[in-house]
Amino acid sequence: MILKPNQIFGLVTLTTSGARFTSTATNNLQFQSRTVSVKMANPAVCDSEKKLITHVIFDMDGLLLDTEKFYTEVQEIILSRFDKTFDWSLKAKMMGKKAIEAARVFVEETGISDSLSAENFLVERESMLQEMFPTSELMPGASRLVKHLHASGVPICVATGTHKRHFALKTQRHGEIFSLMHHIVMGDDPEVKQGKPSPDIFLAAARRFDGEPVHPSKILVFEDAPSGVLAAKNAGMSVVMVPDPRLDSAFHETADEVVKSLLDFDPAEWGLPPFTDTTA
């Protein structure tokens, strides 16, 4: 069964047939201290289609860079002012989105919009984020995978909901990795009319590769956020999800593959050049 983009603008639950996932031996992945059941429920991509992958698009926050924790921390601080707590069901609705879109979700879902507008929420969190972002670290396996794909001649790029100013702060210690990207599309790009789960950003990223237009079925996206996984599927692309272990496993079901870390991704299973090293 092939999903059409307009079938999956919301979260879908599909059957498990034909699905593949990376785990130890069963469909239970051990994530730190708790076990999360991982059902690969999207049969949209079969094994023969996987071998068609020629191009790769990386998400950034929470996927290449360990930056989602900064947003979580700041949002916890702001909510505590209202005697409220920040939880992962709200986090799941915010992550991956453009700043103003996530901000609207935040103030509305927590019921504080009468006291704090989305715009003022962004102002309030800005100074804290500006201090945190320059300390950003790479996620495990990010450097190895990016360097491998680049060295193998696979065209790679970044599609991130973050805007230009924050991108510069987050990546200032990681110029080497980001310089390997063919291009980088950010949330404030004029072609990105709507943030994830709209396919805008991934379609814009696909258009900017060199050469003939790349068909979405030849593109593999790496994402950590539910909205990002949906955006990739809405763009007609394949997607490997690397979710935070605290995210509800129901969000895994839209992805074509779920891995607990980029270290567990095997390029050869997607027809991409295999790793030749044994180190991570």
Ligand SMILES: O=P(O)(O)OC[C@H](O)CO
């Ligand atoms: O996950 P990204 O890279 O699209 O970034 C989105 C926001 O900046 C953070 O959730």
Ligand SMILES: [Mg+2]
């Ligand atoms: Mg992300």
